[in-house]
Amino acid sequence: MSTVSTSIAPAAAPARTSAPADNTSFSVDFSDIGRSFTAKPERGAARGSTVAPRPVLRDVSLTVQPGEVLAILGTSGCGKSTLLRIAGGLDEPSTGSIRIDGSPLNGIDARCAVGFQEPRLLPWRTIADNVALGLPRRIGRAEGKSRVAALLELVGLTSFADHRPRAVSGGMAQRASLARALARNPGVLLLDEPFGALDALTRLKMQDLLLDVHAAAPTTILLVTHDVDEALQLADRIILLGADDDADDMAGGRTGATIVQELVVPGGRPRDRGSAELAELRGRLLAGLGIDRHGQARGVAATHTIPHFPY
Amino acid sequence: MTQTQIPKPGTAAAVRPARRPIRLTSRRGFVIFGGALLPLAILLVWQLSITLGVVSVSQLPSPAMVFLAAIDLYERGQLTLYVAISTQRVLIGFAIGASLGVAAGALVGLSRGANVLLSPTLGAIRAVPSLAWVPLLLLWLGFGEQSKITLVAIGAFFPVYTTVSLALRHVDQHLVEAGRAFGLGGIRLFTAVQLPAVIPSVISGLRLALAQAWLFLVAAELLGASMGLGFLLSESGGNGRIDRIILAIVLLAVIGKITDAVVGIFEKWANKKWA
Known part of the structure; x- marks a missing residue:
């Protein structure tokens, strides 16, 4: 089932030929994905309703290798979250299809797990019980308990297992959310701006944590982000979603976003955050996002995140 | 424990140093006493209005x-x-x-x-x-x-x-x-x-x-x-x-x-x- 294909990821290169059952990672195939919303999004909005549908995504074709970390970059509202939600079965494409590990996705798939931008923990459950929500259905009580304990250990929340989400910090809640997603033992981990709501330092720590997690259990990761540096730090490959300039011919209407750039990030992880090699890529990506880099020669990004103080 | 109590002038905590920094209005005894004040006052006015002859007993029994x-x-x-x-x-x-x-x-x-x-x-x-x-x-x-x-x-x-x-x-x-x-x-x-x-x-x-x-x-x-x-x-x-x-x-x-x-x-x- 899990044929190990040579991943682009240098980090995931020493792929084990007989991967244990809890280290599965699956390929994801998007073929010609398109998604449009009706102008007034109503419940159960019929596709052929009178209001003209507003296209958000079109012609997204992409293959993600097993164990690969793919970052999806794009400006706000370009449909990157929609693409991720389609992969997670939380939304359905208007056109095209999606296959995971070669078989079509149908509804909410047990092979995928989603990490949201907000922690979305149940406030009446303890951190440990929230993580347990992600456990697969068939798992035994004792095994589930030990797995939750192991995951809490992994994300460094063992001493907060009995706390309520309200009693822990935003970064801890997001770590618990990550642990909940990992509890599902997903072949594909879908992360929708998972660190977007965190302060800059916590975000950097979370990025390192995610790399540790991926090194321990190399699953396929689709990471939606608007942070170029985060994408460069974490991903094997980055795709940039955006609207084609020459495609706006349909009576002035928008045509929806598609993949406008794709690049493979060189070098193994963890990467030097100050590397000059990545600076050039950062400049290209920022230009693709419509940001003037202000400093062609030096290759210094204009939007480098500076941590706010005090934290 | 390490919280520094900022004494506001006029509050009970400032006047009377309490062992625990609980506001007077959230202390159990005060809550019970305060809640019973008005019924007791009503009872008193009721009794007084009868003893003073403001209303007759046939209208309002004591x-x-x-x-x-x-x-x-x-x-x-x-x-x-x-x-x-x-x-x-x-x-x-x-x-x-x-x-x-x-x-x-x-x-x-x-x-x-x-x-x-x-x-x-x-x-x-x-x-x-x-x-x-x-x-x-x-x-x-x-x-x-x-x-x-x-x-x-x-x-x-x-x-x-x-x-x-x-x-x-x-x-x-x-x-x-x-x-x-x-x-x-x-x-x-x-x-x-x-x-x-x-x-x-x-x-x-x-x-x-x-x-x-x-x-x-x-x-x-x-x-x-x-x-x-x-x-x-x-x-x-x-x-x-x-x-x-x-x-x-x-x-x-x-x-x-x-x-x-x-x-x-x-x-x-x-x-x-x-x-």
């Missing part, structure tokens, strides 16, 4: 007369009987009405179809005043217990139904989606996410329903009963026993407050656990 009326009724065995029968009617009717209310509220709050189908009708029935039901229920169910319990159940049904259905519609969609994303659906999603999310509102609905149950009980007993506090009111109104009328009113107030306080304690506990 506190002592009301107390004696209570002793008198107690010795005849009626006081205990009336209180017991009224409380029983409220509790049974409340249990029936509240459980139906939770069920109907869950149905309407979770299912769009049920909402379209049921909520206009239920909204219209809710608009019917409690007294309007009494003649109909008396004719249909007679003077027995059923008619009173049914009316109390009607009264308890609507607060629960309304709060539950509204609360379920406003459950954080992010949490529901997270639950769905982890493979929960149907009854499992309801018990894992939606039900715990609405428990605080359900309990405040129950609290409202209990208050309403007492209101509907008196309506039922005023018009057709041979026992109970409502009957005591209508009977005493007929033969001019103002002391008994006041006694019945005081009893309704006290018992109603006690049942409400019990639910309030439960509510506090549940809010700590679920919210």
Whole structure:
């Protein structure tokens, strides 16, 4: 089932030929994905309703290798979250299809797990019980308990297992959310701006944590982000979603976003955050996002995140 | 512990250094004492207005007369009987009405179809005043217990139904989606996410329903009963026993407050656990 294909990821290169059952990672195939919303999004909005549908995504074709970390970059509202939600079965494409590990996705798939931008923990459950929500259905009580304990250990929340989400910090809640997603033992981990709501330092720590997690259990990761540096730090490959300039011919209407750039990030992880090699890529990506880099020669990004103080 | 208490001039904490920095108005003893102040003042004014001859005893009997009326009724065995029968009617009717209310509220709050189908009708029935039901229920169910319990159940049904259905519609969609994303659906999603999310509102609905149950009980007993506090009111109104009328009113107030306080304690506990 899990044929190990040579991943682009240098980090995931020493792929084990007989991967244990809890280290599965699956390929994801998007073929010609398109998604449009009706102008007034109503419940159960019929596709052929009178209001003209507003296209958000079109012609997204992409293959993600097993164990690969793919970052999806794009400006706000370009449909990157929609693409991720389609992969997670939380939304359905208007056109095209999606296959995971070669078989079509149908509804909410047990092979995928989603990490949201907000922690979305149940406030009446303890951190440990929230993580347990992600456990697969068939798992035994004792095994589930030990797995939750192991995951809490992994994300460094063992001493907060009995706390309520309200009693822990935003970064801890997001770590618990990550642990909940990992509890599902997903072949594909879908992360929708998972660190977007965190302060800059916590975000950097979370990025390192995610790399540790991926090194321990190399699953396929689709990471939606608007942070170029985060994408460069974490991903094997980055795709940039955006609207084609020459495609706006349909009576002035928008045509929806598609993949406008794709690049493979060189070098193994963890990467030097100050590397000059990545600076050039950062400049290209920022230009693709419509940001003037202000400093062609030096290759210094204009939007480098500076941590706010005090934290 | 390491919190630095900032003394605000004029507050009790600044005047009187307390061992624990708890505000005066949240201390248990002060709360009980403060809550009892006004009833005691009313009692005092009541007694004074009679001793000073502001109102005549035939208009307003003295506190002592009301107390004696209570002793008198107690010795005849009626006081205990009336209180017991009224409380029983409220509790049974409340249990029936509240459980139906939770069920109907869950149905309407979770299912769009049920909402379209049921909520206009239920909204219209809710608009019917409690007294309007009494003649109909008396004719249909007679003077027995059923008619009173049914009316109390009607009264308890609507607060629960309304709060539950509204609360379920406003459950954080992010949490529901997270639950769905982890493979929960149907009854499992309801018990894992939606039900715990609405428990605080359900309990405040129950609290409202209990208050309403007492209101509907008196309506039922005023018009057709041979026992109970409502009957005591209508009977005493007929033969001019103002002391008994006041006694019945005081009893309704006290018992109603006690049942409400019990639910309030439960509510506090549940809010700590679920919210």
